[in-house]
Amino acid sequence: MRRPDWLVGQLPPAMLQEDFFRRFVEMFQAQADTLMAHADDLEHLADPGLAPPELLPWLASWIGLESVDGAGPPAMQREVLRTAARTLAWRGTPAGLLAMLELFSGAPAVLEDGGGVWREGESPADTAWVVMRVASTGNLTERAFADLVADEVPAHVRAELWVDDRLVWPRQSAPTTAPLSVPQPPTET
Incomplete structure (x- = not known):
């Protein structure tokens, strides 16, 4: 877990006392927080239970599953994807x-x-x-x-x-x- 001031906290003590430097680095920290949040979520994107519904057809394409096309309810798409992935070795x-x-x-x-x-x-x-x-x-x-x-x-x-x-x-x-x-x-x- 990152501290809320993770980037600002890396400034040398003399710069931390200057309001200009602190505000300048806070702008970059706000942008970096967004990037870091996406990076933190990366490991969950391939999990059918946690991936955003828009990614489910893409995940299904990894295993050649065309029946997950984004048209059905997300809960059903997730179950189809989980079951297909689990039983892929048993196909046929x-x-x-x-x-x-x-x-x-x-x-x-x-x-x-x-x-x-x-x-x-x-x-x-x-x-x-x-x-x-x-x-x-x-x-x-x-x-x-x-x-x-x-x-x-x-x-x-x-x-x-x-x-x-x-x-x-x-x-x-x-x-x-x-x-x-x-x-x-x-x-x-």
Whole structure:
């Protein structure tokens, strides 16, 4: 913590007694106080919880997050940024998809995928699929929610997104293969 007279206090004692020198240095101290205050805040600018709302889209751009564009409420933008930064290493995995679904829907989500560990020779033919279920899309439209999900699902994975009991992605008009279903575990014989 700096003293209020940090710059003036550095004058030699003889100059401190002269009113002219004291007032002259106080002008520079007033300007320097502004610069020092900005320097003191620098370490907090990269913190999503403390950064000014205007900087949130810029911070999001550091991790390639386009959904933080300054349009939503700052509290939601901060939460999206924190969650995305925390789960970036898990992007495209079931854990990362689940975190993203729950963040944007605002409620628990269910995720079923074809991944797993099987004994040699017992793996199913198709493991590259995921079925995601949410009760609602939170503050987003179904289209915007589906677009976010589409950005998170790996390109080689077939996916379905269900909101309540409606299939919203892939859209019904898109050509699809047979509906995805959860494979049953192999039976012991």
